[in-house]
Amino acid sequence: MRILFLGDVVGISGCSKVTRNLLNEIDRKKIDFVIVNGENAAAQGVGLTKEICKDFFNCGVDVITTGNHVWDQKEIMEFIDKEERLLRPKNLFEPAPGKGFEVYTAKNDIKIGVLNLMGNVFMKKCEDVFEVSKKFLNNNELKKDFDLLVVDFHGEITSEKNAIGHLFDGKATLVVGTHTHIPTNDARILSNGTGYQTDAGMCGDYNGIIGMDSHEPMQRFITGMSRGRFIPANGEATLCGVFVRVGSFGFAESAYPVRMGGALEQIIPRQPDT
Numbered sequence: 001m002r003i004l005f006l007g008d009v010v011g012i013s014g015c016s017k018v019t020r021n022l023l024n025e026i027d028r029k030k031i032d033f034v035i036v037n038g039e040n041a042a043a044q045g046v047g048l049t050k051e052i053c054k055d056f057f058n059c060g061v062d063v064i065t066t067g068n069h070v071w072d073q074k075e076i077m078e079f080i081d082k083e084e085r086l087l088r089p090k091n092l093f094e095p096a097p098g099k100g101f102e103v104y105t106a107k108n109d110i111k112i113g114v115l116n117l118m119g120n121v122f123m124k125k126c127e128d129v130f131e132v133s134k135k136f137l138n139n140n141e142l143k144k145d146f147d148l149l150v151v152d153f154h155g156e157i158t159s160e161k162n163a164i165g166h167l168f169d170g171k172a173t174l175v176v177g178t179h180t181h182i183p184t185n186d187a188r189i190l191s192n193g194t195g196y197q198t199d200a201g202m203c204g205d206y207n208g209i210i211g212m213d214s215h216e217p218m219q220r221f222i223t224g225m226s227r228g229r230f231i232p233a234n235g236e237a238t239l240c241g242v243f244v245r246v247g248s249f250g251f252a253e254s255a256y257p258v259r260m261g262g263a264l265e266q267i268i269p270r271q272p273d274t
Contacts, residue, residue, distance in 0.1 A: 001110060003150065004031045004258065005176050006241035007183065008067075009041040010204030010211030011232025015052060017239055017261060018203055019059045025260070026060045029243065033106045035114060035150055037178045039066040040202070045212060045232040047072030050079045053086055063087065063104060065116045067154030067179055068124045089118035089154060091132040093125070101136070103146050113146035115172075117164065119155025119179075129153075133164065137171055148173040148250050155179055158198050165196045173252060174244050176200050181210040183240045183257060183264070193251030201240030206263040208233025238262030 004025070009018055018036065026034065036056055041048040046069045056064055063085050070088045071077060080086050080098035090100020101115045117133065118126050142149055149172040153164045161177035168175050170192030176199075177184075183201025190196050204211035209218070212230040219227050239260040247253045259265055 007200030195252030205233035
């Protein structure tokens with residue numbers, strides 16, 4: 001089983017890169033299951049829409065995860081209750097539309113659980129992610145309730161993401177961080193068999209500032225004043241994420257970063273085809 005996880009898709013540039021290239025990547029790397037964090041995919045760079053979700057599903061995405069911008073496009077609040085392939089963070093304060101966890105059937109009848117969580121440090125207020133995670137693990141067991149488990153942890157700080165990785169080590173197939181839009185160089189297998197990367201990075205234009213045109217962020221940093229809204233950068237995007245090969249016991253056999261196209265492609269030392 002081969003799983004591809006792609007980090008936060010940002011704006012038109014990121015969406016176009018995914019929709020134009022994903023089917024070829026699935027075929028080239030013989031990928032069996034694709035998860036994409038889509039919470040910045042709207043043209044404005046925040047939230048996502050029903051049409052974007054459909055475009056992602058049509059180009060090979062199996063599940064869309066989100067984060068703190070999940071409700072920024074209001075139409076999604078109704079759509080998420082109808083679409084089981086779209087998740088929001090499980091530890092949002094209840095009641096909230098949609099679900100933060102679901103089990104999906106992949107090829108050969110393999111059951112893949114996908115859990116969407118959000119951090120507590122420097123993020124929107126939500127339930128304690130460690131309490132929610134411990135409760136989840138008490139009620140769900142790898143190889144009993146599902147064959148594989150992928151966790152998208154949408155958080156700001158690396159230590160919190162690292163801690164979640166260790167909490168799920170040996171209890172999940174892959175734990176991957178999202179939200180900061182900058183890929184970390186630490187894709188690996190943890191000591192008990194769980195694939196891990198602190199942040200998958202984004203699918204967006206890295207010649208901006210975390211996917212946004214650099215002018216307005218620079219103005220705010222230099223002057224301390226806001227002179228307009230952030231606008232997504234529209235140069236060539238880099239597809240960033242992690243590729244995991246899974247063994248028969250539900251644990252990762254290998255985990256590699258993916259950086260395809262755009263400004264970051266040239267720095268990756270190894271991008272395996274199989």
